[in-house]
Amino acid sequence: MIIVPLGVASATPTATRHLSSIAVWREGSVFLFDCGENAQMRMLQGGLKRSQIDYIFISHFDTDHYSGLIGLLSTLQLQRRDRPITLVGPTGIKDFVEWNFEFSNINLNYEIEYVEVEEDFEEERVVDTDDYYVEARPLNHTKFCIGYRLQEKDLPGKVDAEKAQKQGISEDWQYKDLKAGIDVELEDGTVVKSADIVGHPRPGDSFAYITDTKYCPNSVRLAKNTNVLIHEATFSDSLSDKAEETGHSTAKDAARVANEAKTKLLVITHFSARYTNEYVLLREARDDFFPTWVATELRPIFTDPAHEKGIIKPKVYIKEINRDNNNSNKNKGSKRKKRSSGKKKRRMRKRKNSPGKKRRSRKSSKKRSGKSRSSNNKNNGGNGGNKNNNNERKPKQITPRTPFDDFDRF
Amino acid sequence: MIIVPLGVASATPTATRHLSSIAVWREGSVFLFDCGENAQMRMLQGGLKRSQIDYIFISHFDTDHYSGLIGLLSTLQLQRRDRPITLVGPTGIKDFVEWNFEFSNINLNYEIEYVEVEEDFEEERVVDTDDYYVEARPLNHTKFCIGYRLQEKDLPGKVDAEKAQKQGISEDWQYKDLKAGIDVELEDGTVVKSADIVGHPRPGDSFAYITDTKYCPNSVRLAKNTNVLIHEATFSDSLSDKAEETGHSTAKDAARVANEAKTKLLVITHFSARYTNEYVLLREARDDFFPTWVATELRPIFTDPAHEKGIIKPKVYIKEINRDNNNSNKNKGSKRKKRSSGKKKRRMRKRKNSPGKKRRSRKSSKKRSGKSRSSNNKNNGGNGGNKNNNNERKPKQITPRTPFDDFDRF
Incomplete structure (x- = not known):
């Protein structure tokens, strides 16, 4: 996965920080978590194709978290998208999109599959495919707010091809069987054991997106053992009373969740405009949980660099003039x-x-x-x-x- | 007036161009013409205060022209604005704002004065004060669309203070009378004529904002003798059929309006994403109307530099640590x-x-x-x-x- 912060501001943009939005690239699909104003432009600037978006997850209905949604969906329309897109959010998101499209008289030529989450839910898999699922849980904000976890399902172990060849495996179906845990009998009667050739199942990659919320147990549940946890850190510890009052986290709260959830990497985001220098917040978080980064707009976070190796290709091309x-x-x-x-x-x-x-x-x-x-x-x-x-x-x-x-x- | 283009893209942002929005600064007031996505952030980046906005004019209800509106109004709310703002646009704008604020559960703490323009209007002064007025006329787009002209009222002539003193004028009320065109009789009986002391009335500054539209006579009426005309030039002449079909102007159309209206400066904007280099359009427009500029985001256009001289002050200050x-x-x-x-x-x-x-x-x-x-x-x-x-x-x-x-x- 490649995680690209598109906007790291809270509530209102500053001259250098856009409103909340995080894009996650996974094998050609883009998952968009929140869609603050101008998220569509930030995607372009970050080298992400808007046409590759498959899912949009909205955490809650504060304008800074969804104000770029209609603009983005309109652009997809202009791009003549025809495959569906899945839009996940609190109940009401369908009304919102439909009302606004009717207002500007747009007839969508692609389908939006709405997944609306009711306010009193406890836990839900809002997306579930063969390769991954997305889990949602309610957070503790001033209004109903959802946290998300994107979890890849475990992959089968790696096949030791050299060892397999030595033991006489040559056909594709034999490899398939071995991968599926089935022992293979060769023509000469020897049995090649799956366990000998195939390694341990590999745990899937995982990512949690938690904003806006005070510290709450659900955050820890969502973030449990993730590779990357994106957590809001609106305030520094000195303003913890303000954080409490507005339903936000301090940098220390984020670190606490990371600690309890044993995440591998904490990335803090959603900085109040008062912190021109977000390293103030980083320092506080690192005191309690060292592997912390600051979300920097458009700076990608590679969760598994080896896995993605070679996938990103330069995309520059010059359209030449073919005349003469x-x-x-x-x-x-x-x-x-x-x-x-x-x-x-x-x-x-x-x-x-x-x-x-x-x-x-x-x-x-x-x-x-x-x-x-x-x-x-x-x-x-x-x-x-x-x-x-x-x-x-x-x-x-x-x-x-x-x-x-x-x-x-x- | 200082005109600051905040976004010059059409329909969809590119990596370098934001959606349509133009800010006009006039003696401490900001007039916002259209409010594309992220206009609020562009204002910050351009050194314009969002709190100084007094009027917002929306041309029509294509998402690229109003998608930043709710975000901007929300920010004004967070800034605890308390003075009213005037919002001008086609009928329906009130519904739009109210529906969206209700959706995200915001109770505005400032007042929005709506000026809604009916679809079948011919001409209307949507704003009229002692110093200036804003005239609106319908344009010719695929949907109902309004063009605007901001016109300062003529100023009285300049008083030649030196000459006045020589002739014996000393009191404030005497100057006031002279300015108002009243001759003043001095104590010794001599009459000082207003016409001798006060120059010709000075014509007010003027600015027209015309987008989206094909060529139409109303554009010329709005732009008549303006100092600056901002006109859309979505396409180059080679795509005039596409311009016709989508209700847009080519660069040549913009130049035609400028020519017929005898504007002093034409500034083209609203460039289709296909033109990475907008100077292609500039060249075409200049062929027909030489005083043409390309609207460049955040590059201010001073309509009367002498007049504004000294008004812009550097705003940087460093807050030092006061402890000890x-x-x-x-x-x-x-x-x-x-x-x-x-x-x-x-x-x-x-x-x-x-x-x-x-x-x-x-x-x-x-x-x-x-x-x-x-x-x-x-x-x-x-x-x-x-x-x-x-x-x-x-x-x-x-x-x-x-x-x-x-x-x-x-």
């Missing part, structure tokens, strides 16, 4: 030409493998034009590709895009 | 002591005097504290300021603030 393509190629040396066309092919291949849906279709069209370009290199007569290209909008207007800009339609 | 104030003073040389204690006292007074209304009171207290400083320099015994200080919250936690941060309460 052939001429310019003619003028280049042959070696240079070869290499550059090779590069291009490689880029296409990458793009080629991504099927379906919006994002993708753009990519695939590019692939096509790219391909036709390389075929042009070989055969200057074949102009099919160029034609395609000319059918697109005149390339003159299209200038290089910023690396984080995922949107190219009005 | 007296001790440290004892150790220092006497000259130095005097100066530093003076400084500190001034700062305390500032805080001391700020009751109730926050922003305002702070300014006036500054004036007063300056006075008290000089008296302290004369008389070092008076320690009233220091005592006050110790009653405040522990200074240890309060770190230097950013220059643009106008908010110091949770």
Whole structure:
């Protein structure tokens, strides 16, 4: 998982801090926890695609926690999203979205699956899939407020492929059986034991999002043994009376939850505007719980760097002007030409493998034009590709895009 | 007037452009035209105080033009605003605000004066004071949309004080009469003519805000002879069919309005996300109307620099740690002591005097504290300021603030 704080302010933005929102990237899906004003822009700036959002979780109905929701959903509409999105929050969230869309006269072209949580609930799995689930519990704020925990389910142990080969395993189905805990009998009658080849099951990654709340036992339950706990720390200890009064936590409260829950990493967020320097709060939290970080906007937290290794690819590309393509190629040396066309092919291949849906279709069209370009290199007569290209909008207007800009339609 | 573009994107933010909003600063009042997502934060970043907003004008109900409204009004609530704010927009704006505040359970402690404009109106002065008025006219968009013009009323001519003195004018009432166009008879019987002393009436400053719309005659009427015209230029000319279809203007349309209206400066804004480089649009507009600028976020446009001269003051101050104030003073040389204690006292007074209304009171207290400083320099015994200080919250936690941060309460 990659956790990207999009906004770390409380109540009101400062000149440098946006309103509450945390994005969690997990294998191509984005989970958005709260959606403060401008969360959609922060996602862009953080290199996260808004089109990849699958779930939005709203903790409670203080404006600073949901004021970016309608804007974000409108943008998804403009992006012509067609797959559904799941929206989790306190009862009333459906009314809110529907009223506001009706007000601005928007007919959504994608589906919102609402999961509304009643005020008197105790614990609920609001999302549950084969790979992960999200658990919700009520917190202790001035109004009904929900904390969330994203928990990956345990993974089967790793297969020791070398050992397996030595023992005579070669077929895919044999590996599958071994993984599933079934011993495999080879043709010569020897039995390869699953336990010998497959390691211990690996515990899934976990993340808890707890804001806004005073210290409460449910926070500890949600955060129990998590890898990362994002906890609000609105005030410093000297303002604990104000924290109590407004239903917020101090840095020490956050550390207390982290301690009791034995989380691996505590990340504090939701800083009152009075703390220009949030390290004041960090120091207090670290006194009680050392592995604490300050949530810094757009600075990603990798929960398992090895696991994600290689997944993040640079996304910069320059859309070149294809006009007079052939001429310019003619003028280049042959070696240079070869290499550059090779590069291009490689880029296409990458793009080629991504099927379906919006994002993708753009990519695939590019692939096509790219391909036709390389075929042009070989055969200057074949102009099919160029034609395609000319059918697109005149390339003159299209200038290089910023690396984080995922949107190219009005 | 100082015009500060807060957001120049259309429909959806890009990584570098915020949603539509323009702030106009005029003699301590802020007029906000549209309020896209995060306008409140952009104000802070642009050095504009949210507490100074007197009017908000919403052009129409596309989410990108009002999605920051509830967030902004909530922040004013948190700032404990108590003076009213005027909110102008199409009919329905009152419902919108009230529904959303009820949803998040906020009881406003300041008053919103709604000015709702009916869909079939032709022209209306939505604001009218002694010094200026705001005119509204319907534009031509896919939904009901309003354009605005902020017009200062003409000012009386300037008094030539030197000439007046020479002719024997000395009293205030005489100047007032002359300004009002009344001739003054002196004691010796000579008559001083108003026309000799007072120059021509000076035309008031003017500003028009026109978005979203295709070209339409009302745009020209609104922009007639303005000093500054902010006009949308969503598309370049090559996409004029798309502009027509979506009810938007091209850069050429904006230039056409500017030409016909004989505005002095055209500023284009509301750029489609496809134009990473908005100078493509600028070039097109300049072909037809040369005095055109691109609206750049947070770059202020001074309509009358001489007039505003000296009004903008640096706002940075560093709050020093006052603990052991007296001790440290004892150790220092006497000259130095005097100066530093003076400084500190001034700062305390500032805080001391700020009751109730926050922003305002702070300014006036500054004036007063300056006075008290000089008296302290004369008389070092008076320690009233220091005592006050110790009653405040522990200074240890309060770190230097950013220059643009106008908010110091949770």
